[in-house]
Amino acid sequence: MNTLLKSVPLGDWKIYLKANYISSYADYLSKPFVDASFEYNKALTGQAVQKPRGEVMTSAVDNYLGYALGQLYVKLYFPESAKARMLELVNNLQKAFSNRIDQLNWMSDSTKQKAREKLFAITKKIGYPDKWRDYSHVTIVRNKYFENVVSAAANNFQYKLAKLGKPVDKTEWFTTPSTVTAYNNPYANEIVFPAGILQSPYFDNNADDALNYGGIGMVIGHELTHTFDDQGAQFDKDGNVKNWWTPKDYEKFKAITQQVIDLYNKFTVLDSIHVKGALTVGENTADISGVAVALDAFKMTEQGQDTTRIGGFTPIQRFFFSVARIWRVKMKDEYLRYWVNNDPHSPPMWRVNGPLMNTPAFYSAFNVKPGEMMYLDNDKQIKIW
Ligand SMILES: [Zn+2]
Structure with missing residues (x-):
């Protein structure tokens, strides 16, 4: 400001x-x-029409009374069985990530040890918070919309003010349970998956593992990787800004993330607008490794080791379909232009094509040949984690 x-x-x-x-x-x-x-x-x-009133009101309730709404939401849509399966997925991804750290050829054993410590110290928050926010000071009156919003905003302000001088509350959530999102909070070394994202196409308690590992599995892998992206790598296992790298290892890590910057700088949308490689490097690093880790974890499951086709497709092919499916988005050109210039995430199509171009199993699953759009020479494919 x-x-x-x-x-x-x-x-x-x-x-x-x-x-x-x-x-x-x-x-x-x-x-x-x-x-x-x-x-x-x-x-x-470029938004052409205003949102229907029902949607506007639902968002307003989520914005201002989101944890009260969330309590109702999880009761209806997030059974304990979904939480248990999700925890199993996260644990498998964590194991897969650890195995990949063991196999890295660019990192020394002492830094690997620290990386593993940090990986297994991550707090996993799934579905909804253990304790709910109190809204008893918010006054809601029928026919007083503006005043209701002001009352809820004042309550939010007081809530933040009350944190002053107190120790950090590690149980706090920074997104409401019904939101479709996931985040990594480096200050607390935690990853958070609200119930809102734990639904189709990301996660389906009734679907096969291929779909869930390609969907929410990629998102989990993405969030785990933020622990080790260009910014996350600067925090230690307790969320303090502390260098835990040997200088040589950090130098090598920076060199690989530079490859990510250079590759994504070449991608374009709307014919000629280039993705901003430096702006999006953390997210792209998380996408590339997210797919790799999710795939490794999928291969640990029964279906991941099987070749039984469903609808004519192998489990690995279905895994990749699911990766692509979670980033299916429709947007106006104006918004896409705004996105590319401002958002630290690459536009959705490059969140699919970018990582898959760097995934060897994708080449064999779909028989990708030199000269094709998705083809990168073997020595140009990036492997970070
Ligand atoms: Zn991210």
């Missing part, structure tokens, strides 16, 4: 603050404000 304020002429900063305040509450005000806010977003993202 400071840089923005500097660009506003002296004396006008109060106008800027008021404008900012109005714009952050515009969606909760009367129609002219909602419409103006939509027009602005339309220019940025």
